[in-house]
Protein backbone atom coordinates (compact mmCIF):
# COMPACT_ATOMS: atom_id res chain seq x y z
CA UNK A 1 0.00 0.00 0.00
CA UNK A 2 1.32 3.43 -0.99
CA UNK A 3 -0.18 5.11 2.08
CA UNK A 4 -1.04 3.92 5.60
CA UNK A 5 -4.75 3.40 6.18
CA UNK A 6 -5.77 3.15 9.85
CA UNK A 7 -7.72 0.04 10.78
CA UNK A 8 -11.49 0.63 10.74
CA UNK A 9 -11.11 3.75 8.60
CA UNK A 10 -14.29 4.79 6.82
CA UNK A 11 -12.08 5.60 3.87
CA UNK A 12 -10.64 2.16 3.18
CA UNK A 13 -9.24 0.98 -0.14
CA UNK A 14 -12.77 -0.36 -0.87
CA UNK A 15 -14.32 3.10 -0.68
CA UNK A 16 -12.51 5.89 -2.61
CA UNK A 17 -15.21 8.59 -2.25
CA UNK A 18 -15.02 11.88 -4.15
CA UNK A 19 -15.05 15.38 -2.69
CA UNK A 20 -13.92 18.99 -3.10
CA UNK A 21 -11.19 20.30 -0.81
CA UNK A 22 -8.76 23.16 -0.45
CA UNK A 23 -5.64 23.83 1.57
CA UNK A 24 -4.27 27.18 2.77
CA UNK A 25 -2.24 27.64 -0.37
CA UNK A 26 -4.61 26.38 -3.04
CA UNK A 27 -7.99 26.83 -4.65
CA UNK A 28 -10.69 24.13 -4.37
CA UNK A 29 -10.01 20.95 -6.31
CA UNK A 30 -11.24 17.40 -6.53
CA UNK A 31 -9.85 14.68 -4.33
CA UNK A 32 -10.57 11.22 -3.01
CA UNK A 33 -10.41 10.27 0.66
CA UNK A 34 -8.04 7.47 1.63
CA UNK A 35 -7.48 6.75 5.33
CA UNK A 36 -6.66 10.03 7.07
CA UNK A 37 -5.51 11.59 3.79
CA UNK A 38 -6.84 13.08 0.61
CA UNK A 39 -5.36 12.10 -2.73
CA UNK A 40 -5.22 15.29 -4.81
CA UNK A 41 -6.74 14.39 -8.19
CA UNK A 42 -5.36 17.49 -9.92
CA UNK A 43 -1.86 16.41 -8.89
CA UNK A 44 -2.54 12.85 -10.06
CA UNK A 45 -3.79 14.26 -13.36
CA UNK A 46 -0.43 16.04 -13.63
CA UNK A 47 1.26 12.63 -13.86
CA UNK A 48 -0.64 12.00 -17.09
CA UNK A 49 -2.87 9.49 -15.34
CA UNK A 50 -6.24 10.46 -16.82
CA UNK A 51 -7.35 11.09 -20.40
CA UNK A 52 -9.90 13.84 -19.68
CA UNK A 53 -9.35 17.59 -19.29
CA UNK A 54 -7.91 18.62 -15.92
CA UNK A 55 -10.40 21.53 -15.81
CA UNK A 56 -13.22 19.25 -14.62
CA UNK A 57 -11.20 18.65 -11.43
CA UNK A 58 -10.54 22.33 -10.76
CA UNK A 59 -14.02 23.82 -10.75
CA UNK A 60 -15.94 24.73 -7.61
CA UNK A 61 -17.77 21.40 -7.66
CA UNK A 62 -17.68 17.88 -9.11
CA UNK A 63 -20.64 18.32 -11.48
CA UNK A 64 -18.59 18.36 -14.68
CA UNK A 65 -16.49 15.42 -13.52
CA UNK A 66 -19.61 13.42 -12.66
CA UNK A 67 -21.11 14.39 -16.03
CA UNK A 68 -18.25 12.55 -17.78
CA UNK A 69 -20.26 9.45 -16.96
CA UNK A 70 -19.71 6.29 -14.99
CA UNK A 71 -17.43 4.78 -17.64
CA UNK A 72 -14.92 7.49 -16.75
CA UNK A 73 -15.59 8.04 -13.05
CA UNK A 74 -15.71 4.32 -12.20
CA UNK A 75 -12.41 3.80 -13.95
CA UNK A 76 -10.83 6.65 -12.00
CA UNK A 77 -11.92 4.90 -8.80
CA UNK A 78 -10.72 1.42 -9.78
CA UNK A 79 -7.44 2.78 -11.22
CA UNK A 80 -6.75 4.60 -7.95
CA UNK A 81 -7.50 1.40 -6.02
CA UNK A 82 -4.96 -0.43 -8.19
CA UNK A 83 -2.31 2.28 -7.98
CA UNK A 84 -2.61 2.64 -4.20
CA UNK A 85 -2.00 -1.08 -3.77
CA UNK A 86 0.96 -1.28 -6.15
CA UNK A 87 4.26 -0.08 -4.69
CA UNK A 88 5.66 0.50 -8.15
CA UNK A 89 2.67 2.42 -9.58
CA UNK A 90 2.72 6.03 -10.78
CA UNK A 91 1.79 7.16 -7.26
CA UNK A 92 4.81 5.51 -5.64
CA UNK A 93 7.19 7.74 -3.72
CA UNK A 94 5.17 10.90 -4.37
CA UNK A 95 4.09 12.09 -0.94
CA UNK A 96 3.17 15.50 -2.39
CA UNK A 97 0.07 13.93 -3.95
CA UNK A 98 -1.41 13.46 -0.49
CA UNK A 99 -2.85 16.03 1.90
CA UNK A 100 -3.77 15.30 5.52
CA UNK A 101 -7.52 15.64 5.97
CA UNK A 102 -6.82 17.64 9.11
CA UNK A 103 -4.95 20.20 6.97
CA UNK A 104 -7.76 20.55 4.42
CA UNK A 105 -11.03 22.39 4.28
CA UNK A 106 -13.91 20.50 2.70
CA UNK A 107 -16.44 22.24 0.43
CA UNK A 108 -19.80 21.42 -1.11
CA UNK A 109 -18.92 18.50 -3.42
CA UNK A 110 -21.59 19.41 -5.96
CA UNK A 111 -23.60 22.37 -7.15
CA UNK A 112 -27.13 21.26 -6.28
CA UNK A 113 -29.56 22.35 -9.00
CA UNK A 114 -32.70 20.84 -7.52
CA UNK A 115 -33.36 19.14 -4.24
CA UNK A 116 -36.18 16.70 -3.55
CA UNK A 117 -36.97 15.20 -0.16
CA UNK A 118 -38.82 11.91 0.03
CA UNK A 119 -40.75 10.49 2.96
CA UNK A 120 -39.88 6.85 2.45
CA UNK A 121 -39.48 5.31 5.92
CA UNK A 122 -42.71 3.62 6.97
CA UNK A 123 -41.69 3.81 10.63
CA UNK A 124 -41.09 7.58 10.41
CA UNK A 125 -44.26 8.28 8.41
CA UNK A 126 -46.25 6.21 10.90
CA UNK A 127 -44.75 7.97 13.92
CA UNK A 128 -45.34 11.43 12.45
CA UNK A 129 -48.86 10.49 11.33
CA UNK A 130 -49.68 9.35 14.85
CA UNK A 131 -48.40 12.60 16.38
CA UNK A 132 -49.56 15.17 13.83
CA UNK A 133 -52.76 13.56 12.56
CA UNK A 134 -54.56 10.39 13.58
CA UNK A 135 -53.13 7.68 15.88
CA UNK A 136 -55.56 5.13 14.38
CA UNK A 137 -54.89 5.91 10.70
CA UNK A 138 -51.33 7.17 10.82
CA UNK A 139 -50.53 6.48 7.16
CA UNK A 140 -52.50 8.30 4.47
CA UNK A 141 -54.15 5.97 1.94
CA UNK A 142 -51.62 6.87 -0.79
CA UNK A 143 -48.49 6.13 1.24
CA UNK A 144 -47.98 2.47 0.23
CA UNK A 145 -48.68 3.28 -3.42
CA UNK A 146 -46.54 6.39 -3.98
CA UNK A 147 -43.00 7.26 -2.82
CA UNK A 148 -44.27 10.52 -1.32
CA UNK A 149 -41.94 13.52 -1.60
CA UNK A 150 -41.78 17.29 -1.96
CA UNK A 151 -39.51 19.73 -3.76
CA UNK A 152 -37.11 21.36 -1.32
CA UNK A 153 -34.69 24.24 -1.45
CA UNK A 154 -31.21 23.77 -2.99
CA UNK A 155 -29.69 27.15 -2.00
CA UNK A 156 -29.43 26.31 1.70
CA UNK A 157 -27.73 22.92 1.41
CA UNK A 158 -24.39 23.29 3.19
CA UNK A 159 -21.40 21.03 3.92
CA UNK A 160 -20.46 19.57 7.28
CA UNK A 161 -18.77 22.06 9.58
CA UNK A 162 -20.77 25.09 8.53
CA UNK A 163 -22.94 26.30 11.46
CA UNK A 164 -26.62 27.21 11.12
CA UNK A 165 -28.69 29.91 12.79
CA UNK A 166 -31.83 29.02 14.67
CA UNK A 167 -34.61 29.92 12.24
CA UNK A 168 -37.41 32.33 13.07
CA UNK A 169 -40.97 32.10 11.90
CA UNK A 170 -44.67 31.95 12.65
CA UNK A 171 -45.96 29.48 15.19
CA UNK A 172 -49.21 29.12 17.03
CA UNK A 173 -49.03 28.55 20.77
CA UNK A 174 -51.28 25.84 22.17
CA UNK A 175 -54.94 26.97 22.39
CA UNK A 176 -54.07 30.42 20.96
CA UNK A 177 -56.15 32.01 18.21
CA UNK A 178 -53.37 34.16 16.75
CA UNK A 179 -49.89 33.14 15.61
CA UNK A 180 -46.76 34.70 17.07
CA UNK A 181 -43.37 35.40 15.46
CA UNK A 182 -39.99 34.42 16.90
CA UNK A 183 -37.19 31.82 16.97
CA UNK A 184 -38.37 28.22 16.67
CA UNK A 185 -38.73 26.45 20.00
CA UNK A 186 -38.67 23.05 18.31
CA UNK A 187 -35.53 22.82 16.19
CA UNK A 188 -34.96 19.26 15.03
CA UNK A 189 -32.65 17.16 12.89
CA UNK A 190 -33.75 14.51 10.41
CA UNK A 191 -31.39 11.59 9.86
CA UNK A 192 -31.42 10.97 6.11
CA UNK A 193 -29.24 9.85 3.25
CA UNK A 194 -29.14 11.77 -0.03
CA UNK A 195 -28.23 10.51 -3.46
CA UNK A 196 -26.59 12.60 -6.14
CA UNK A 197 -27.93 12.35 -9.68
CA UNK A 198 -25.14 11.43 -12.10
CA UNK A 199 -26.81 11.56 -15.50
CA UNK A 200 -29.21 14.01 -17.16
CA UNK A 201 -32.58 13.19 -18.67
CA UNK A 202 -34.66 15.18 -21.16
CA UNK A 203 -38.15 16.45 -20.43
CA UNK A 204 -40.64 13.72 -21.22
CA UNK A 205 -38.19 10.93 -20.37
CA UNK A 206 -38.78 8.53 -17.49
CA UNK A 207 -36.10 6.54 -15.68
CA UNK A 208 -37.12 2.92 -15.06
CA UNK A 209 -36.29 1.13 -11.81
CA UNK A 210 -33.98 -1.05 -13.95
CA UNK A 211 -32.00 1.94 -15.24
CA UNK A 212 -32.06 3.97 -12.03
CA UNK A 213 -28.61 2.94 -10.80
CA UNK A 214 -27.13 4.30 -14.01
CA UNK A 215 -28.45 7.73 -12.99
CA UNK A 216 -27.18 7.67 -9.40
CA UNK A 217 -23.57 8.76 -8.86
CA UNK A 218 -23.37 8.20 -5.11
CA UNK A 219 -24.62 8.97 -1.62
CA UNK A 220 -23.98 11.34 1.27
CA UNK A 221 -25.28 11.67 4.82
CA UNK A 222 -28.03 14.25 4.93
CA UNK A 223 -29.37 16.22 7.90
CA UNK A 224 -32.67 17.78 6.89
CA UNK A 225 -33.01 20.46 9.58
CA UNK A 226 -36.60 21.07 10.59
CA UNK A 227 -38.54 23.51 12.78
CA UNK A 228 -41.44 21.47 14.12
CA UNK A 229 -43.55 24.31 15.51
CA UNK A 230 -43.29 26.29 12.26
CA UNK A 231 -44.02 23.08 10.33
CA UNK A 232 -47.14 22.28 12.32
CA UNK A 233 -48.69 25.69 11.60
CA UNK A 234 -47.69 26.09 7.93
CA UNK A 235 -47.70 22.66 6.33
CA UNK A 236 -51.43 22.39 5.71
CA UNK A 237 -52.56 22.45 2.89
CA UNK A 238 -49.38 22.41 0.76
CA UNK A 239 -46.61 20.79 2.79
CA UNK A 240 -43.30 21.98 4.23
CA UNK A 241 -42.00 25.46 3.43
CA UNK A 242 -40.11 27.66 5.93
CA UNK A 243 -39.98 24.81 8.44
CA UNK A 244 -37.49 23.09 6.15
CA UNK A 245 -35.89 25.51 3.71
CA UNK A 246 -33.51 27.30 6.10
CA UNK A 247 -30.81 24.59 6.05
CA UNK A 248 -29.86 21.03 5.19
CA UNK A 249 -26.36 19.73 5.95
CA UNK A 250 -24.45 17.04 4.03
CA UNK A 251 -21.29 15.00 4.54
CA UNK A 252 -18.58 16.19 2.15
CA UNK A 253 -17.53 12.86 0.61
CA UNK A 254 -19.73 11.26 -2.05
CA UNK A 255 -19.55 7.49 -1.67
CA UNK A 256 -20.16 5.91 -5.06
CA UNK A 257 -22.83 3.35 -5.75
CA UNK A 258 -20.05 1.01 -6.88
CA UNK A 259 -18.42 1.19 -3.43
CA UNK A 260 -21.76 0.29 -1.82
CA UNK A 261 -22.39 -2.71 -4.09
CA UNK A 262 -21.27 -5.31 -1.47
CA UNK A 263 -23.84 -4.01 1.01
CA UNK A 264 -27.00 -4.51 -1.02
CA UNK A 265 -29.84 -6.22 0.84
CA UNK A 266 -33.50 -7.04 0.31
CA UNK A 267 -35.94 -4.28 1.22
CA UNK A 268 -39.09 -4.69 3.29
CA UNK A 269 -41.91 -6.59 1.58
CA UNK A 270 -44.23 -4.15 -0.15
CA UNK A 271 -47.86 -4.99 0.44
CA UNK A 272 -50.16 -4.12 -1.34
CA UNK A 273 -48.40 -4.74 -4.63
CA UNK A 274 -47.09 -1.59 -6.29
CA UNK A 275 -47.99 -0.42 -9.80
CA UNK A 276 -45.83 -1.91 -12.57
CA UNK A 277 -43.64 1.20 -13.01
CA UNK A 278 -42.57 0.86 -9.36
CA UNK A 279 -41.81 -2.85 -9.51
CA UNK A 280 -38.13 -3.73 -9.34
CA UNK A 281 -35.78 -6.69 -9.60
CA UNK A 282 -32.96 -7.68 -7.28
CA UNK A 283 -31.69 -6.11 -4.10
CA UNK A 284 -32.13 -2.35 -3.98
CA UNK A 285 -31.71 -1.55 -0.28
CA UNK A 286 -28.35 -0.96 1.38
CA UNK A 287 -27.16 -2.06 4.81
CA UNK A 288 -25.63 1.16 6.15
CA UNK A 289 -25.36 1.72 9.90
CA UNK A 290 -26.32 5.23 10.92
CA UNK A 291 -26.07 7.13 14.16
CA UNK A 292 -26.69 10.60 15.54
CA UNK A 293 -24.88 12.32 18.41
CA UNK A 294 -25.59 15.55 20.24
CA UNK A 295 -22.77 17.54 21.89
CA UNK A 296 -23.82 20.45 24.07
CA UNK A 297 -21.39 23.40 24.00
CA UNK A 298 -18.00 22.29 25.41
CA UNK A 299 -19.39 18.88 26.39
CA UNK A 300 -18.82 15.35 25.14
CA UNK A 301 -21.19 13.76 22.67
CA UNK A 302 -24.19 11.59 23.56
CA UNK A 303 -25.36 9.16 20.91
CA UNK A 304 -29.13 9.48 20.72
CA UNK A 305 -30.02 7.34 17.70
CA UNK A 306 -28.90 4.12 15.97
CA UNK A 307 -30.64 3.46 12.67
CA UNK A 308 -29.96 1.80 9.31
CA UNK A 309 -30.57 2.78 5.70
CA UNK A 310 -31.84 -0.76 5.00
CA UNK A 311 -35.14 0.02 6.75
CA UNK A 312 -36.35 2.21 3.88
CA UNK A 313 -39.73 1.06 2.55
CA UNK A 314 -39.21 2.76 -0.83
CA UNK A 315 -35.76 2.33 -2.39
CA UNK A 316 -33.81 4.84 -4.48
CA UNK A 317 -34.69 3.14 -7.78
CA UNK A 318 -38.38 3.46 -7.00
CA UNK A 319 -37.94 7.06 -5.89
CA UNK A 320 -36.21 7.98 -9.14
CA UNK A 321 -38.73 6.05 -11.26
CA UNK A 322 -41.57 7.84 -9.53
CA UNK A 323 -39.89 11.25 -9.71
CA UNK A 324 -39.51 11.00 -13.50
CA UNK A 325 -42.59 8.97 -14.48
CA UNK A 326 -44.46 12.17 -15.41
CA UNK A 327 -41.57 13.33 -17.63
CA UNK A 328 -39.86 15.55 -15.05
CA UNK A 329 -36.24 16.02 -16.16
CA UNK A 330 -33.32 15.54 -13.77
CA UNK A 331 -29.79 16.90 -13.91
CA UNK A 332 -26.31 15.98 -12.75
CA UNK A 333 -25.92 17.33 -9.22
CA UNK A 334 -29.58 17.10 -8.27
CA UNK A 335 -29.96 15.91 -4.70
CA UNK A 336 -32.63 13.42 -3.67
CA UNK A 337 -32.94 12.77 0.05
CA UNK A 338 -34.53 9.69 1.53
CA UNK A 339 -36.69 11.19 4.21
CA UNK A 340 -36.03 10.53 7.89
CA UNK A 341 -34.70 7.02 8.42
CA UNK A 342 -36.37 5.51 11.47
CA UNK A 343 -36.36 1.88 12.53
CA UNK A 344 -38.81 -0.01 14.71
CA UNK A 345 -36.96 0.39 18.03
CA UNK A 346 -37.39 3.57 20.04
CA UNK A 347 -33.64 4.27 19.92
CA UNK A 348 -33.67 3.98 16.12
CA UNK A 349 -35.98 6.92 15.48
CA UNK A 350 -34.30 9.45 13.20
CA UNK A 351 -35.52 12.76 14.67
CA UNK A 352 -35.94 14.37 18.09
CA UNK A 353 -39.64 14.70 17.33
CA UNK A 354 -39.89 10.91 17.46
CA UNK A 355 -37.09 10.14 19.97
CA UNK A 356 -38.60 12.47 22.59
CA UNK A 357 -42.14 11.83 21.26
CA UNK A 358 -43.17 15.47 20.74
CA UNK A 359 -41.46 16.55 23.94
CA UNK A 360 -43.25 14.04 26.17
CA UNK A 361 -40.20 11.76 26.69
CA UNK A 362 -37.09 13.94 27.02
CA UNK A 363 -33.76 12.36 26.04
CA UNK A 364 -31.04 12.16 28.71
CA UNK A 365 -27.72 13.73 27.75
CA UNK A 366 -24.42 12.65 29.37
CA UNK A 367 -23.81 16.06 30.95
CA UNK A 368 -26.98 15.62 33.02
CA UNK A 369 -29.20 17.81 30.86
CA UNK A 370 -32.27 16.76 28.87
CA UNK A 371 -33.29 17.40 25.31
CA UNK A 372 -36.73 17.55 23.77
CA UNK A 373 -35.39 19.39 20.75
CA UNK A 374 -32.03 20.92 19.75
CA UNK A 375 -30.70 23.85 21.79
CA UNK A 376 -28.42 26.74 20.85
CA UNK A 377 -24.78 25.71 21.14
CA UNK A 378 -25.55 22.05 20.43
CA UNK A 379 -23.59 20.27 17.71
CA UNK A 380 -25.45 17.50 15.90
CA UNK A 381 -23.26 14.88 14.23
CA UNK A 382 -24.42 12.06 11.97
CA UNK A 383 -22.19 9.15 11.00
CA UNK A 384 -22.67 6.23 8.68
CA UNK A 385 -20.75 3.15 7.60
CA UNK A 386 -21.29 -0.22 5.97
CA UNK A 387 -19.33 -3.27 7.04
CA UNK A 388 -19.13 -6.82 5.72
CA UNK A 389 -16.31 -8.96 7.07
CA UNK A 390 -13.13 -6.94 6.54
CA UNK A 391 -14.71 -4.60 4.04
CA UNK A 392 -15.66 -1.27 5.52
CA UNK A 393 -17.03 1.64 3.54
CA UNK A 394 -17.98 4.75 5.51
CA UNK A 395 -19.25 8.23 4.99
CA UNK A 396 -17.33 10.07 7.69
CA UNK A 397 -19.68 12.55 9.27
CA UNK A 398 -21.91 15.55 8.87
CA UNK A 399 -21.51 17.77 11.89
CA UNK A 400 -23.33 21.07 12.41
CA UNK A 401 -23.38 23.55 15.26
CA UNK A 402 -26.55 25.49 16.02
CA UNK A 403 -26.07 29.21 16.68
CA UNK A 404 -28.67 31.48 18.28
CA UNK A 405 -31.13 33.19 15.91
CA UNK A 406 -29.50 36.08 14.01
Ligand code: MN
Pocket residue numbers: 117190192224339340
Ligand atom coordinates in the same frame (compact mmCIF):
# COMPACT_ATOMS: atom_id res chain seq x y z
MN1 MN B 1 -36.87 15.39 5.57
